[in-house]
Amino acid sequence: MKVLIPDALRSYTESSRAVAQGATLAELLMDLNGQYPGIRFRMIDEQDRVRRHIRIFVNGEQVNALSQPLQPTDDVVIVQALSGG
């Protein structure tokens, strides 16, 4: 499925779009990490929590659980906050 990648993570993907597979969000993120090593830990901490300034949307709906089921036709958008100074 298509995954929109935020600017801050494009050093991994070199593109705003990636394609990854998985029956759940957890599997999709593992597939992404296999293609772009290291990218998952920048978004998901070691307790499997989505990091504070990261949001993940599936078909426009925000999801927090990595167990979220996915369909091959889903659109996944990863958003990163830009607050700070």
Add this chain to the structure above:
Amino acid sequence: MARKTTKITTQRKPAPARVRRTLVLAATRKGAWLFHGDSTRKKWRVDGPHFLGHTISHLVLDPRDQRTLLAAAKTGHLGPTVFRSTDMGKTWKEAAQPPAFAKVPEGEKGRSVDHTFWLTPAHVNEPNVWYAGTSPQGLFRSEDGGVTWAPFSIINDDPQYREWMGTVQDGTPDGPKLHSIIVDPRDPKHLYFGMSGGGVHESLDGGHTWRVMIKGMDVVEGFGLDPLNPTCHDPHCLRMAPSNPDRIYQQNHCGIYRIDRPSDTWVRIGKSMPKKVGDVGFPLVVHPRDDNTAWVFPMDGSGVWPRVSPDGKPAVYVTKNGGKTWQRQDAGMPKSQGWWTVKRQCMTSDTRDPVGLYFGTTSGELWMSRDEGRKWACIARNLPEIYAVEAAVV
């Protein structure tokens, strides 16, 4: 725990076999810079920024191979990581497994590393082994040159240590930190570290067991703090004397200390600092060949703790007799309206003769002295806030 006192004999002057150059590594809030000095340490070539926009807490060259660099990094919004270079920063590769706490069972609240704060290459006989200290406090070890990291020893999950570490609210404003990981050059299993807050700790068995080392250290007065409780102690920086591993200096929230093992009692040597300046600060440097000589950078710890140079007059103070007396060294620094200070990882020395001293400021300036602190010069301005400075002779 008693250890045999051994003094390491070192040559007074390094062998002049080849031209040796000093490399200064500056880690900042917005990236990292490498400063390559010429043989005279008068001209500096700047290489950077590396990782522009990343907060780099520490950038360290492996003294064992003189080519591996590790950088502890995070950005404002992404998780932490470690980058590694084996070609002096020409190319970088991210750690395959950065420092991370063990995952806890479902339903329990586990900790996550906010940033790796401190990097220490291990013993010379343990090539590729590194230690890392994190915020919140955790201790990690890599055995493959920084590619993969694993929790090290019992302290990350030990209930007693967790209590001593306190919570995020108990730590420094940007997070409680495990720092000053020291490896005894005589024994790779003999380790020290400090926690802000949480005291000083020592292991004689490679991290299997630890003992608290806070005897003699003061606590902040007026709050009813218990000096016997490690939680109440905030060591800012520990440095072992390179020429005498039985001597450790400490800059603490509550003064400057020294300990000479096998004694287990810290002695507050900062009481001999000028009263107007005080003995609060963060960094401390020990002379590479003289265990009686050390430098500190005092900070204003009065009132609300402005954490600036006292009276707006930055200065290094040096002791040449193990802390009995201190002399001010400020030639070349601003005589007034200098309101910057120097963080705990931001002052260091090289090993040349005379020793070169280096510090980076909260206002993004890199300063150096080629003559052991007698005169100072600013060698770089307009950098981001400097978080760490390391020097190596290559």
